[in-house]
Amino acid sequence: MTTATDTDAKADTSAATAPVRAPLAPRRVALHLGALAALLVMLYPLAWLLATSLKPADEVIASLDLLPGSLEWSNYSTALDGVNDVSVWRLLGNSLLIAGGAVVGNVLSCSLAAYAFARLRFRFRGPLFAFMIATIMLPHHAVLIPQYIIFNQLGMVNTYWPLILPKFLATDAFFVFLIVQFMRGLPRELEEAARIDGCGPFRSFFLVILPLTRPALITTAIFTFIWTWNDFFTQLIYLFSPEKFTLTLALRSFVDASSTSAFGPMFAMSVIALLPIVLFFLAFQRFLVEGMANSGIKG
Amino acid sequence: MTTTTTEQTATASAARTAPAKRPGGRRREGAAWVFLSPWVLGAAVLTLLPMAVSLYLSFTDYDLFNPPRWVGLRNYTQMFTEDPRYWRSVGATLTYVVIAVPLQLALALVVALGLKSMRRGRGFYRSAFYAPSLLGASMSIALVWRALFNDGGTVDNLFGTGGWVNRPGWALLAVALLTVWQFGAPMVIFLAGLQQIPTELYEAASVDGASRWRQFLSITVPMLSPVIFFNLVLQTIQAFQVFTPAFAVSGGKGGPADSTLFYTLYLYDRGFVASHMGYASAMAWVLLIVIGAVTAVLFRTSRTWVFYASEGDR
Numbered sequence: 001m002t003t004a005t006d007t008d009a010k011a012d013t014s015a016a017t018a019p020v021r022a023p024l025a026p027r028r029v030a031l032h033l034g035a036l037a038a039l040l041v042m043l044y045p046l047a048w049l050l051a052t053s054l055k056p057a058d059e060v061i062a063s064l065d066l067l068p069g070s071l072e073w074s075n076y077s078t079a080l081d082g083v084n085d086v087s088v089w090r091l092l093g094n095s096l097l098i099a100g101g102a103v104v105g106n107v108l109s110c111s112l113a114a115y116a117f118a119r120l121r122f123r124f125r126g127p128l129f130a131f132m133i134a135t136i137m138l139p140h141h142a143v144l145i146p147q148y149i150i151f152n153q154l155g156m157v158n159t160y161w162p163l164i165l166p167k168f169l170a171t172d173a174f175f176v177f178l179i180v181q182f183m184r185g186l187p188r189e190l191e192e193a194a195r196i197d198g199c200g201p202f203r204s205f206f207l208v209i210l211p212l213t214r215p216a217l218i219t220t221a222i223f224t225f226i227w228t229w230n231d232f233f234t235q236l237i238y239l240f241s242p243e244k245f246t247l248t249l250a251l252r253s254f255v256d257a258s259s260t261s262a263f264g265p266m267f268a269m270s271v272i273a274l275l276p277i278v279l280f281f282l283a284f285q286r287f288l289v290e291g292m293a294n295s296g297i298k299g
Numbered sequence: 300m301t302t303t304t305t306e307q308t309a310t311a312s313a314a315r316t317a318p319a320k321r322p323g324g325r326r327r328e329g330a331a332w333v334f335l336s337p338w339v340l341g342a343a344v345l346t347l348l349p350m351a352v353s354l355y356l357s358f359t360d361y362d363l364f365n366p367p368r369w370v371g372l373r374n375y376t377q378m379f380t381e382d383p384r385y386w387r388s389v390g391a392t393l394t395y396v397v398i399a400v401p402l403q404l405a406l407a408l409v410v411a412l413g414l415k416s417m418r419r420g421r422g423f424y425r426s427a428f429y430a431p432s433l434l435g436a437s438m439s440i441a442l443v444w445r446a447l448f449n450d451g452g453t454v455d456n457l458f459g460t461g462g463w464v465n466r467p468g469w470a471l472l473a474v475a476l477l478t479v480w481q482f483g484a485p486m487v488i489f490l491a492g493l494q495q496i497p498t499e500l501y502e503a504a505s506v507d508g509a510s511r512w513r514q515f516l517s518i519t520v521p522m523l524s525p526v527i528f529f530n531l532v533l534q535t536i537q538a539f540q541v542f543t544p545a546f547a548v549s550g551g552k553g554g555p556a557d558s559t560l561f562y563t564l565y566l567y568d569r570g571f572v573a574s575h576m577g578y579a580s581a582m583a584w585v586l587l588i589v590i591g592a593v594t595a596v597l598f599r600t601s602r603t604w605v606f607y608a609s610e611g612d613r
């Protein structure tokens with residue numbers, strides 16, 4: 001919310017110095033009405049999800065009302081029991097483990113690679129950097145099957161390694177690029193000063209550069225968490241024991257279910273699966289929005 | 300004074316052309332490779348090697364259990380000439396890309412323009428419109444979408460359209476609308492781009508009597524064109540690879556009548572359900588080439604319409 005207040009504050013001062021803009025008020029009202037109307041449509045599916053998760057089975061279908069006739073909290077207790085005899089807590093733990101591992105891996109490996117690309121000189125830096133950028137556009141499917149074969153040979157299918165290990169090897173080039181862009185904006189004098197003080201590249205990375213790169217690292221961490229949490233495809237191909245399932249995969253078992261009686265519990269579980277993202281969003285929206293806005297589009 | 304400056308420039312340029320001669324240059328080169336080592340390992344073992352292997356596998360028959368059997372171009376000829384489902388998946392994907400990406404970007408731009416001229420609440424709206432971009436990729440929302448567009452779902456009740464997800468053609472549109480709903484990410488990027496256009500340009504145009512529409516066409520679009528291009532490339536590449544919503548809407552089958560059998564869904568079906576890894580590899584390589592070609596075409600045409608204000612100092 002800091003951004004909102006910042007912009008408002010700026011706008012207020014400009015309004016004070018430029019009263020000429022006041023006659024435009026009706027246009028502004030129209031803008032707000034339009035934005036609010038759009039927002040209502042946008043948020044309807046989320047409201048519907050929340051409402052449906054609390055509805056009794058017979059009200060789910062053929063009812064436009066968002067407010068349930070009676071609150072059916074048992075949907076949530078059914079959801080907590082989980083799927084295939086695996087409790088929601090276990091599924092939640094699995095999801096957290098994978099997302100947490102991915103966050104640590106990406107922040108570590110991507111910042112190391114980014115520092116080399118942004119600040120150090122080495123042979124083939126240009127071509128390697130170009131290759132790194134190109135892998136951002138590379139469809140995951142082009143490497144998917146051999147990766148699966150490799151992890152299969154290593155006996156790692158149906159474990160979490162295929163989901164976490166690649167993150168420790170900086171395979172998400174998007175984040176390397178994001179951190180490179182950020183590091184390039186830091187003044188070089190800092191490292192020169194550190195070098196005069198006797199810091200080698202490692203100490204100046206850990207003591208000088210890394211702390212200053214914190215905003216980019218936080219953006220990387222949050223996006224990695226949310227994208228890993230939402231990821232479905234990789235989990236679908238690598239995990240098949242129900243007790244190793246994540247929340248996303250457990251929801252999958254509802255995909256085939258055609259009976260509408262499971263609607264309430266299914267959407268209760270959907271809410272539980274969305275909750276961490278919503279919390280992350282509310283807590284870190286400034287980083288998220290700015291991280292997205294700054295993702296390499298500055299000319 | 301003049302001599303010293305020249306000397307300084309000379310040493311500076313010498314240092315620039317021969318960085319290895321600097322004291323400690325060797326050590327720094329070594330350090331660079333240490334920093335780079337996880338990435339190098341990942342690029343070699345999880346990117347380059349798999350690309351080569353998947354190219355090789357695309358010429359084989361391989362089921363994960365028996366050794367790959369070389370079949371030459373068989374997978375490709377089968378794909379292009381004997382597999383109607385393959386072409387249906389191509390058709391579904393292209394239709395989806397052509398519907399979803401322009402709609403999503405147009406909406407993103409319109410909303411960004413609206414928010415740009417707002418004084419109050421811009422930050423709030425920006426965050427609120429962005430939220431679906433994060434939530435929408437989840438299985439939870441894909442399931443909501445299926446219910447909303449199903450028989451008796453909200454859309455059916457409001458417009459009497461029947462269950463979109465059960466009707467060929469309409470199911471695809473439902474998935475496309477889910478993508479359009481996530482216009483927040485490109486919108487945020489548009490908004491950042493709009494805020495970098497100098498206001499003097501608009502002021503000068505107003506003085507010259509240019510209409511708002513004229514200002515949009517002659518100032519906003521050219522000044523924003525690098526950002527439009529960036530969003531177009533990014534969203535197109537992503538759209539080609541969409542998977543989760545199609546899987547959820549169609550119960551993993553790509554139905555009705557293969558209308559949501561997106562390319563990646565069919566690739567998953569061939570590789571991981573039917574165990575035709577060679578065939579799936581061939582599909583992956585065609586996808587790689589198509590995405591590469593589309594990106595190349597976008598880059599090539601961009602020369603005619605993307606305008607870089609700061610071309611000089613690039």
